[in-house]
Amino acid sequence: MVILPLKMVGATAYVRGKRLVGPVDLTLAPEGFTIVIGPNGAGKTTLLRLMHGLQRLSGGSIDWAVSLTEARRKQAYVFQSPIMMRRRVVDCIAYPLLLRGENKKSARAKAKTYAERYGLGHVLQNWAPDLSGGEKQKLSLARALITEPEILFLDEPCANLDGRATREIEAILQKVQDEGNRIVMSTHDLGQARRLAKDVIFMLNGKIHESGEAEEFFSAPQTLEAQAFTNGEIVE
Amino acid sequence: MNEITQGFWDAWALILFFDPDLYEIIFLSLRVTVTAVVIASLIGLPIGALLAVNRFRHRRFVIALLNALMGLPPVVVGLFVYMLLSRAGPLGGFGLLFSPSAMIIAQVIIITPLIASISHQTVRDLWANYHDLLISLNTTRAQRISALLWDSRRALLTATLAGFGRAIGEVGAIIIVGGNIDHATRVLTTAIALETGKGNFAFAMGLGMVLIMLAIIVNLLIHNLTKTEQASTW
């Protein structure tokens, strides 16, 4: 682990004068599995994008343990709505390796292994935009993991998946984390959050409303809103 | 009416029996236009992509300029290239006036804005789709542009075919800078103008039929490409 910890101090994101997220104070320790939960529009996506550098920082600071250039190379991000390049599945998965100067043949061979590992072996030669929603999600995951990132951001990676595919992906994520990689993931699925989380960040109205170790958070949430949310009630 | 029917059959004879004068003109036309399309694509496609991907100060102005240039009257382009290449002009020393090179230059000026403009629209749409992914993957500017151009290659091929269609049928500019010299700069369009004037209808119609066939082939290709483009999202 080189690029972590990640330190956010007063990090804020404004778009056209409207505050989306922040101020956020947060330190991501080198190891763990952090799950970001909260109602729709709470700012989960924006928080992940801020960390990854996709959302411009309007105030405060975000620092990695290494230079930004180096940190950027060791992160990967899986988007809430999958972005499919107009290429064959195998070429989509190989693309990040090609960008890093790996030759086409070995990149393809590696992409094939990853595709098979994530249940895409039978659609290797299909056009990525024609895949089903769940297959697109799996492709995104394979494409993110092929560069062996130290930290993986996942924005609701199981949103389109059926129960079985969800379990498969959870097993993969568990393995990725056991291998010592850092995962930060948002989800709507409280069951999934309970199964996977080591730490929880509960977002509400663009702010971290409550955060802490998963076991404590789920057994004894401190705030009323977190109690309501973990009971499956509507929180506003 | 009789004259037209006669001309029609004579034209077919010229085409089918490989009349050397006719085919010399066809080949020169293709050589000039294909060269112009290749050059204009090499310039226009990356310019379109750059305009789509890069934000710079006068970007909107450049895009407006590009759209305006698409409407340039070819005759004016001809006049402009003529002045550039004439002996007293800034590029007079190269002796290019009344040569196929002069015609290529004129066609490049006419179709580059067209190709750049279509390329800009195409790449801009794909960039909106790819943006977050390509940023997340730390692509360099060159990597972005090449991925965008490569993944929209069908639409871009359509753009170059549109450029070909415009260039092969153009007459105003190339008659000025080429001079329509027999065995040197005579192409399909300028020859039709000349032969019609001389009352040489069979030959003019033969040329016209070839031109129409080329136009139909190009349009069929464009049609097919855009159809497959819509059928599947790639």
Ligand SMILES: Nc1ncnc2c1ncn2[C@@H]1O[C@H](COP(=O)(O)OP(=O)(O)OP(=O)(O)O)[C@@H](O)[C@H]1O
């Ligand atoms: N580019 C933007 N411009 C304006 N408002 C934005 C922009 N991006 C996000 N927002 C707003 O910021 C708020 C937080 O959005 P965000 O996508 O982070 O929520 P979320 O927690 O991920 O929601 P969901 O669970 O629906 O995915 C929302 O109110 C959203 O409308």
Ligand SMILES: [Mg+2]
């Ligand atoms: Mg979201």
